[in-house]
Amino acid sequence: MSKISNAIKEVHFIDNKANNNKFLNKIHPLVKLIITIIYIVLLTSINKYDLITTLTMSIYLWFISLLGEISIRRVIERLKIVFLLLIILGIANPILDRNVIFYIGIIPVTTGIISMLTLILKGFFTVIMLIYRYIIVFFKEVERIWTAYQMRAPKQNGVNFKAWGSMIGSLMIRSIDKAQMVYESMELRGFNPETFFVKTQKITKRDALYLIIGMVLLVTIRWIPIFELVGNLFV
Amino acid sequence: MIEVKNVNFKYSSSNKDTLSNIDLKINKDESVGIIGANGAGKSTILKLLVGLELQFQGEILINDLKVEKKNLSEIRRKIGYVFQDSEAQLFMPTIYEDVAFAPKNYGYSEEKVHERTIKALESVGIAELKDRQIYRLSGGQKKLASIATVLSMNPEILIFDEPTVTLDPKNRRRFIEILNSLKTTKIVTSHDLDLIYDTCDRTILVAEGKIVKDGRTEEILEDKELLENNGLELPLSLIKR
Ligand SMILES: Nc1ncnc2c1ncn2[C@@H]1O[C@H](COP(=O)(O)OP(=O)(O)O)[C@@H](O)[C@H]1O
Ligand SMILES: [Mg+2]
Numbered sequence: 001m002s003k004i005s006n007a008i009k010e011v012h013f014i015d016n017k018a019n020n021n022k023f024l025n026k027i028h029p030l031v032k033l034i035i036t037i038i039y040i041v042l043l044t045s046i047n048k049y050d051l052i053t054t055l056t057m058s059i060y061l062w063f064i065s066l067l068g069e070i071s072i073r074r075v076i077e078r079l080k081i082v083f084l085l086l087i088i089l090g091i092a093n094p095i096l097d098r099n100v101i102f103y104i105g106i107i108p109v110t111t112g113i114i115s116m117l118t119l120i121l122k123g124f125f126t127v128i129m130l131i132y133r134y135i136i137v138f139f140k141e142v143e144r145i146w147t148a149y150q151m152r153a154p155k156q157n158g159v160n161f162k163a164w165g166s167m168i169g170s171l172m173i174r175s176i177d178k179a180q181m182v183y184e185s186m187e188l189r190g191f192n193p194e195t196f197f198v199k200t201q202k203i204t205k206r207d208a209l210y211l212i213i214g215m216v217l218l219v220t221i222r223w224i225p226i227f228e229l230v231g232n233l234f235v
Numbered sequence: 236m237i238e239v240k241n242v243n244f245k246y247s248s249s250n251k252d253t254l255s256n257i258d259l260k261i262n263k264d265e266s267v268g269i270i271g272a273n274g275a276g277k278s279t280i281l282k283l284l285v286g287l288e289l290q291f292q293g294e295i296l297i298n299d300l301k302v303e304k305k306n307l308s309e310i311r312r313k314i315g316y317v318f319q320d321s322e323a324q325l326f327m328p329t330i331y332e333d334v335a336f337a338p339k340n341y342g343y344s345e346e347k348v349h350e351r352t353i354k355a356l357e358s359v360g361i362a363e364l365k366d367r368q369i370y371r372l373s374g375g376q377k378k379l380a381s382i383a384t385v386l387s388m389n390p391e392i393l394i395f396d397e398p399t400v401t402l403d404p405k406n407r408r409r410f411i412e413i414l415n416s417l418k419t420t421k422i423v424t425s426h427d428l429d430l431i432y433d434t435c436d437r438t439i440l441v442a443e444g445k446i447v448k449d450g451r452t453e454e455i456l457e458d459k460e461l462l463e464n465n466g467l468e469l470p471l472s473l474i475k476r
Contacts, residue, residue, distance in 0.1 A: 189385070
């Protein structure tokens with residue numbers, strides 16, 4: 001479980017830097033949101049066996065970190081856990097059904113993407129705001145249920161096959177409950193997903209620039225096999 | 236002022252009424268305890284006041300504003316709701332950002348947000364923890380932080396759901412002091428009757444979704460028979476005497 005606690009701290013670290021940074025602070029939340037959505041869509045669109053691309057996607061986190069003026073050494077130190085987290089997230093991908101229904105240009109549209117789009121339409125504004133927090137809630141719940149299980153089944157190392165189903169079930173219900181409460185807490189303190197991103201500030205040239213750079217960067221790291229190209233230089 | 240007029244409520248997943256015939260009036264600056272056994276409906280009453288559940292019959296007014304969808308933002312601005320589960324209430328990375336969340340949302344200037352945030356942190360005595368990450372806090376600190384997150388809205392009404400459940404005796408005493416120092420309308424649900432004894436002038440006893448008794452705190456908490464008939468026990472401080 002210590003790996004999970006580290007991953008939790010890592011998520012906090014990334015999140016924190018984004019919040020403390022002056023440049024990023026001035027970027028319109030809507031722009032940050034769009035970039036984040038693109039990032040997540042691209043990340044989840046990666047074939048689940050394509051580890052290299054998954055790793056490449058962490059370049060964007062480098063980008064944020066650089067803007068956050070963190071020392072590169074610290075970033076490298078910490079990034080290995082981010083890699084791990086990305087791998088974990090990548091492995092979690094089977095949740096998305098990847099049957100191709102049709103193509104838009106060359107981009108395959110899968111049933112997984114369709115269901116995700118529905119999600120986006122319904123409440124992605126909010127979910128994005130919650131995502132880091134939500135991941136933490138989820139991991140904490142895993143830790144709690146795991147501890148409870150071990151206390152009652154001390155001699156068993158792995159989880160008994162029969163217990164898996166109910167553990168996962170209770171985990172999901174509890175995380176959804178928690179997420180619901182977190183959402184209520186936001187709502188009670190004046191958060192309104194419909195107006196929050198729109199009314200706070202005007203979109204400036206800086207925002208447009210950030211949006212363009214962000215999108216170009218994301219598309220580049222998603223579709224250009226950077227690691228492979230760099231690797232080829234040495235063979 | 237809070238007015239609840241003949242309210243009935245049922246959760247959509249439940250088949251019987253969770254609250255029935257609730258009638259009550261709470262005046263400005265009153266401090267009111269709501270007591271009752273587990274599942275009596277205490278938390279549900281609080282949720283109705285802030286409009287987290289809107290499918291009720293009857294009428295609820297907060298400062299003459301009806302609790303309904305279109306008034307929610309105005310009503311919620313006036314009420315600070317401190318959850319039973321502080322962990323679910325806090326969601327930003329650091330205490331400071333969490334406490335600043337509400338004033339930011341309400342569009343205050345940067346300086347105003349800062350001023351309110353610091354003031355809220357100071358009034359619960361955790362200003363020195365402001366940059367601490369939420370997941371590094373103890374249970375007691377989380378509770379104080381979640382109180383600060385609602386104080387930064389300068390609410391006219393504060394509601395606390397089972398505030399002392401996760402607190403150790405020292406933090407519990409500190410919480411009681413803080414509560415008594417806050418000069419607003421206060422509603423506290425609890426089955427910690429000693430807490431109610433120390434903080435509330437008026438007590439409302441609920442059982443099975445109904446108000447059984449509403450009166451002065453001493454009168455209700457000293458009535459052993461009434462309490463025992465409703466699944467509660469005399470406060471410890473009264474037993475000793
Ligand atoms: N979200 C919900 N859906 C269905 N039933 C609920 C829900 N929340 C609470 N209840 C039920 O409503 C009743 C009152 O609950 P609650 O107000 O939480 O009681 P208390 O706070 O006094 O312990 C209980 O029987 C409880 O099981
Ligand atoms: Mg309750």
